[in-house]
Amino acid sequence: MNTAYAIGNIHFRFESRARRRWFVALFYVAIVTICLAWCSVDPKQNAGAWIVCGCMILGVSLASVFSGISGDMHIQGDEREMQRRGQAYFNAHALFGKFVIAALIADAYFRGRNPLTPLLPPALRGGMMDGPYALLMALGLLCLTLPQAILLWTEPDIEEMALEQGEGAPAGGGPR
Amino acid sequence: MIAEQYRILGIPMASRRARRALVVVYWALILSLCLGFVVHQSRHGVEDLNPWGLFPIFVGLAAILGGVKAGGVVKRFSGSDGISVLPTPGDEGGLTLFGSKSIFPPEDSGALDERERNERNAVHYRAYTSARWLTLALYLIYAGIGAWHAAWFPRIGPLFLFLLTLVLWSLPQMLILWNEPDVEEAR
Numbered sequence: 560m561n562t563a564y565a566i567g568n569i570h571f572r573f574e575s576r577a578r579r580r581w582f583v584a585l586f587y588v589a590i591v592t593i594c595l596a597w598c599s600v601d602p603k604q605n606a607g608a609w610i611v612c613g614c615m616i617l618g619v620s621l622a623s624v625f626s627g628i629s630g631d632m633h634i635q636g637d638e639r640e641m642q643r644r645g646q647a648y649f650n651a652h653a654l655f656g657k658f659v660i661a662a663l664i665a666d667a668y669f670r671g672r673n674p675l676t677p678l679l680p681p682a683l684r685g686g687m688m689d690g691p692y693a694l695l696m697a698l699g700l701l702c703l704t705l706p707q708a709i710l711l712w713t714e715p716d717i718e719e720m721a722l723e724q725g726e727g728a729p730a731g732g733g734p735r
Numbered sequence: 736m737i738a739e740q741y742r743i744l745g746i747p748m749a750s751r752r753a754r755r756a757l758v759v760v761y762w763a764l765i766l767s768l769c770l771g772f773v774v775h776q777s778r779h780g781v782e783d784l785n786p787w788g789l790f791p792i793f794v795g796l797a798a799i800l801g802g803v804k805a806g807g808v809v810k811r812f813s814g815s816d817g818i819s820v821l822p823t824p825g826d827e828g829g830l831t832l833f834g835s836k837s838i839f840p841p842e843d844s845g846a847l848d849e850r851e852r853n854e855r856n857a858v859h860y861r862a863y864t865s866a867r868w869l870t871l872a873l874y875l876i877y878a879g880i881g882a883w884h885a886a887w888f889p890r891i892g893p894l895f896l897f898l899l900t901l902v903l904w905s906l907p908q909m910l911i912l913w914n915e916p917d918v919e920e921a922r
Contacts, residue, residue: 645856652859653813655866656903660793663896667789670893694896699874702867 560714561630573628574717583708586625590700593618622704629707643710651706658701662694736851736858736911738801741808748808754912757808761800761909765901768792772897776890789897793904800908809908810847812855855907862906866899873899 564571573579593614600607632644669676676684739749748754794803801807847855873895881888 642853642856645853645860648863649812649856649859652863652866652903652907655863656900659896659900659903660790663893663900664787664789666893666896667785670889694892696874698899699870702863702870706863 560710561628562717564624564628566624573711576712576714576716579628579711579714582628583711586621586704586708589621590618594697594700625704625707629711632706632710643714644706647706647709647713650709654709655698655702655705659698662698666694736810736847736854737915738808738810741801743799743808749917751915751917754808754915757800758909758912761796761905764796765898765905768796768901769894769898773890773894776893793900796901797904797908800905800912802908802911803904807908809911810851812847812907854911858907858910862910866903866906869902870899 560573562572562574564573573582596610597614600610635641636644737748737754741748743757746753748757797803798807801809802812877888877891877895880891
């Protein structure tokens with residue numbers, strides 16, 4: 560995990576967990592908004608094409624900032640880093656499994672006979688036929704980012720972490 | 736990670752050969768379930784599919800291999816260090832979405848030791864990476880089939896989600912069962 564990110568002369572610092580959590584929350588809100596905008600406009604129209612292009616640029620920029628902060632998840636770090644990474648993957652796997660079950664059950668429910676679908680507007684009902692396609696796309700995006708998001712969300716404040724590591728150091732071994 | 740004394744239909748699971756046979760049988764079960772899913776869809780359509788009936792299939796099937804609950808061939812993965820929304824009893828050392836310190840004393844109920852936890856995390860790392868490629872491959876196949884024959888969209892989509900769920904819930908267990916050496920050999 561990187562604690563600083565710079566775009567030109569603008570520097571963003573991510574030592575504090577609260578700030579990282581805000582970033583993760585905003586990232587997912589932005590991704591959902593981009594996906595909804597993408598699905599709801601007609602790219603054949605002039606404004607629609609601009610919106611789709613804007614969404615692509617914004618999505619790629621956000622993804623590059625996100626991967627820049629979380630760092631490369633596949634490089635071999637020290638033991639503590641590897642443990643944290645392994646733990647993040649373990650939790651991501653468990654969460655992703657639950658998301659996939661929820662997606663499958665929601666898809667089967669809304670496409671089958673149920674009291675809610677007839678109440679929806681016809682355009683939305685028609686769009687639900689493409690549900691598995693959208694769900695696979697959303698699950699793919701989630702799968703790509705979930706371990707990094709868990710790490711950013713759960714890693715303690717940098718000062719707190721330094722204190723925890725300091726507690727394990729031998730007495731008298733620190734700087735005087 | 737293996738519960739040595741565990742037997743399935745009287746067959747001991749201590750030897751790697753027996754465990755690999757179990758994985759093969761499990762895959763055969765997954766593929767027959769997918770076939771059944773397609774047949775059900777083609778006969779009755781997606782409208783007659785009971786979504787709540789799917790849940791016990793996923794959880795029950797994965798429970799044969801263990802990992803998700805205590806008492807399977809593979810020891811239970813979490814219970815003491817999984818992810819939870821708020822600190823709960825026995826989550827010492829685990830990750831919480833809100834709040835960082837557990838307010839409860841640690842609880843030791845057959846939890847994995849450090850070596851097993853590291854092994855479990857490494858297996859999940861491999862399983863997750865494989866699942867990511869599987870999701871991408873399924874998505875591309877799905878898009879390709881849609882471009883070639885759009886009428887198959889409604890049938891293939893739920894099948895792929897069904898397959899992904901079945902594989903995802905049991906992939907780490909399958910990797911452990913396949914790769915873990917014989918118990919005598921390990922000693």
